[in-house]
Amino acid sequence: MFRIFRKNRKTPGAVEGVQLRPAEKAGEEALDQRLEDTRRQLGNRLRGLFSGRTEIDQALLEEIEDTLITSDIGAQTAIDIVENLRTAVANGVITDPAGLLPAVQAELFELIEPCEEFLVVDESKKPFVILMVGVNGAGKTTTIGKLAQRYKEDGLQVMLAAGDTFRAAAVEQLKSWGERNEVPVIAQGTGADSAAVIFDAISAARARGIDVLIADTAGRLHTQSNLMEELKKIHRVIRRQDEAAPHEVMLVVDANTGQNALNQARQFNEAIGLTGVTVTKLDGTARGGVLFAIASDLKLPIRFIGVGEAAKDLRPFDAGAFVNAILPID
Known part of the structure; x- marks a missing residue:
């Protein structure tokens, strides 16, 4: 089981811990391997931005935005995510670069989680x-x-x-x-x-x-x-x-x-x-x-x-x- 952070809808920029349901370990590792190319393009590049950084400045936020855009997340989506990060920084919720990566993960999860909807076959409808x-x-x-x-x-x-x-x-x-x-x-x-x-x-x-x-x-x-x-x-x-x-x-x-x-x-x-x-x-x-x-x-x-x-x-x-x-x- 892993933990992410997600914005609190009541207070813009606030984050709170959210537990996600556990995944079967073997299956999760297999998915990690299958998505390796996307992880290199997105996850590893984001991690590289924080190396040696001790403070959050405009340049760092712009680099995060550029990385998201070039990872095919979409320009407007990337802009919205970074704007939420700026709000969190301005409110003092995120105070150092180490807090940015979990916040990005939280934004991505909050964006895509509503689209997790398994297709259920209604057996009363034949065919x-x-x-x-x-x-x-x-x-x-x-x-x-x-x-x-x-x-x-x-x-x-x-x-x-x-x-x-x-x-x-x-x-x-x-x-x-x-x-x-x-x-x-x-x-x-x-x-x-x-x-x-x-x-x-x-x-x-x-x-x-x-x-x-x-x-x-x-x-x-x-x-x-x-x-x-x-x-x-x-x-x-x-x-x-x-x-x-x-x-x-x-x-x-x-x-x-x-x-x-x-x-x-x-x-x-x-x-x-x-x-x-x-x-x-x-x-x-x-x-x-x-x-x-x-x-x-x-x-x-x-x-x-x-x-x-x-x-x-x-x-x-x-x-x-x-x-x-x-x-x-x-």
Whole structure:
């Protein structure tokens, strides 16, 4: 278990100790290792700022702000965090450089903790429809396969819908995941109408008593209006089958794209209304700070993070474990 400090909302700039729930030691160490690049970019660079410093001055605060910005946390978020630090210093709550690092950790945790919201499948809704969206290369189809394995291991009946009909490779990849997990895949030929594929999949899932239907969609560039119009059409068609569906609209973004991941999230959210985000490929990038930018800007639930190739490396997002992995306090 570790301890962070967080602002007291009643008194600006005040901090108080907050206990976070314990994480399993082995899992926490593994996450530390998987997020090593982001920890070097953010945590280690912040630590380096305090070496030999005996007082808090304007230059130090500006260096903290610059480090946060270059860690893909986002300019406005970084400015807000440093402004809170200035308030704490002015109020005498933080009196030396050693107090700044726990305060930054507290700010980051307070920012992202509300986005820790695990996706719970409502088994009264059959099928529980998860619509997966995102650009090509983000790891969307792989995420679908890993989710299917997770839900099947939980004892749920799972079906997949190959709604990315523009890429034959995407359909074949989804079929491969279906075979590996022994779950059915509803698919048609390349160029088929995506909405029709997903409509048929919902009908089939209902007839077979399927618990969870995970639907893939095309992933052409988010700047192309025809993709967004297609997603809106899919959304309308799903509503004809079940006006409460899709029960989850999950965006998958690649952490390597940094601030572009935030831009994708904004545009997909504006077009179809996202209910959750999964951030992939965090194990191979120093740009994991983009999670804070997404949390600050959109305040959407972060459902999962991808930190490796294995199915178990698609992990439910734990705000405390994530913050402590990239910015540990001794």
